[in-house]
Amino acid sequence: MNLEQQFQARIDQEIKVEPRDWMPEEYRQMNIRQIAQHAHSEIVGMLPEGNWITRAPSLRRKVALLAKVQDEGGHGLYLYSAAETLGISREELIDQLHEGKAKYSSIFNYPALTWADIGAIGWLVDGAAIMNQVSLTRTSYGPYARAMVRICKEESFHQRQGYEILLTLCRGTQEQKAMAQDSLNRWWWPALMMFGPNDDQSTHTEKSMNWKLKRKKNDELRQQFVDVTVPQAEYLGITVPDPDLKWNEERGHYDFGEINWDEFWQVVKGNGPCNKKRMNDRIKAHEEGAWVREAAMAYAEKRQQRKLQQAS
Amino acid sequence: MSKDWPLWEVFIRSKNGLSHKHAGSLHAADAEMAIENARDVYTRRNEGVSIWVVESRHITASNPEEAESLFDPAKDKVYRHPTFYDLPDEVTHI
Numbered sequence: 001m002n003l004e005q006q007f008q009a010r011i012d013q014e015i016k017v018e019p020r021d022w023m024p025e026e027y028r029q030m031n032i033r034q035i036a037q038h039a040h041s042e043i044v045g046m047l048p049e050g051n052w053i054t055r056a057p058s059l060r061r062k063v064a065l066l067a068k069v070q071d072e073g074g075h076g077l078y079l080y081s082a083a084e085t086l087g088i089s090r091e092e093l094i095d096q097l098h099e100g101k102a103k104y105s106s107i108f109n110y111p112a113l114t115w116a117d118i119g120a121i122g123w124l125v126d127g128a129a130i131m132n133q134v135s136l137t138r139t140s141y142g143p144y145a146r147a148m149v150r151i152c153k154e155e156s157f158h159q160r161q162g163y164e165i166l167l168t169l170c171r172g173t174q175e176q177k178a179m180a181q182d183s184l185n186r187w188w189w190p191a192l193m194m195f196g197p198n199d200d201q202s203t204h205t206e207k208s209m210n211w212k213l214k215r216k217k218n219d220e221l222r223q224q225f226v227d228v229t230v231p232q233a234e235y236l237g238i239t240v241p242d243p244d245l246k247w248n249e250e251r252g253h254y255d256f257g258e259i260n261w262d263e264f265w266q267v268v269k270g271n272g273p274c275n276k277k278r279m280n281d282r283i284k285a286h287e288e289g290a291w292v293r294e295a296a297m298a299y300a301e302k303r304q305q306r307k308l309q310q311a312s
Numbered sequence: 313m314s315k316d317w318p319l320w321e322v323f324i325r326s327k328n329g330l331s332h333k334h335a336g337s338l339h340a341a342d343a344e345m346a347i348e349n350a351r352d353v354y355t356r357r358n359e360g361v362s363i364w365v366v367e368s369r370h371i372t373a374s375n376p377e378e379a380e381s382l383f384d385p386a387k388d389k390v391y392r393h394p395t396f397y398d399l400p401d402e403v404t405h406i
Contacts, residue, residue: 018376020373020375020376021376022376022377067356070356071356074352074353074356077338077353078336078353081336081337081338084319084337089316090316090339091315091316146336147336150336154356154357293315293317293341294315296317296341296345297317297341299341300341300342300345303342304342
């Protein structure tokens with residue numbers, strides 16, 4: 001067996017790949033791409049929600065949202081660290097994002113217009129993310145799998161707090177319930193798009209599945225998400241904006257309508273409602289924080305010098 | 313040269329009586345900041361009572377390619393395990 005065959009054999013036996021193990025260059029690159037995209041999504045995902053922290057309707061909602069956004073920052077860090085074990089630096093990762101060479105989840109290019117959107121984001125966006133992340137706790141690259149375990153443990157509160165927000169609105173006034181319905185109308189389809197293109201359109205799926213980088217295909221995860229989410233919408237008493245949505249007794253799954261893939265690709269290519277704003281905000285934060293990073297380093301070096309002088 | 317702060321490995325003791333266990337890594341300008349950041353990212357939900365940080369470049373790791381020669385010899389030394397020794401059932405507390 002050559003090195004690549006030996007590598008595949010270990011993957012097939014469910015032996016995790018660790019940072020210093022031999023791996024095909026393509027496996028390394030695909031992993032970096034996937035983990036980085038995931039990390040960037042966590043960081044960019046802080047923006048639409050961060051916008052609502054100062055406007056949360058109560059202290060209870062405010063501390064929860066603050067904690068959630070802080071978690072997303074932490075998740076970005078776990079993932080960047082996992083990517084860095086593959087030999088790429090943090091600086092390179094961040095530069096790739098800011099130069100538009102790396103992608104992040106398209107969902108964050110939609111605006112959070114109302115308070116109900118914060119509920120919908122937690123329920124649908126985090127719900128869809130969890131679906132994907134739970135399957136990734138079994139991914140073949142050790143550091144990525146470990147980051148996923150930690151993230152999944154923390155994410156479940158995110159989804160519950162989102163659902164609770166919508167539940168409260170749906171039990172409120174007519175206007176509040178309408179606001180909840182409006183948020184479902186706007187977030188449902190983008191949430192389904194989060195799972196990516198259909199399997200027959202997805203370029204990396206086969207290799208990714210063989211190397212167990214991905215454990216479930218896009219369409220399987222999307223179906224799973226629809227199946228668990230529709231009854232939750234029914235409980236809220238609001239309507240999923242899909243006339244073709246119907247329980248299929250034979251399949252034991254919901255049938256649902258065709259996704260607007262033109263919209264999906266438009267947003268991926270940078271033409272979504274908030275692509276430019278998100279990138280500008282990220283770059284601004286990074287550039288305006290540069291002096292803090294430099295000052296902290298200079299201070300640490302100065303203290304180290306002083307310590308050495310005292311010792312001599 | 314990279315403008316990144318140095319990389320640190322973080323070890324957390326989840327409660328007294330247990331040893332510190334690797335939790336992950338992070339960037340920080342110095343050890344003190346590494347502890348503060350580790351507290352913020354790795355112990356937000358009571359995961360720890362104590363933190364160790366060590367700069368990643370100070371860790372020496374065994375080479376995975378030498379794993380066979382390092383660890384395989386232990387496999388054929390079954391006499392290091394208590395079950396290797398045959399004792400009659402009547403003998404107790406041993």
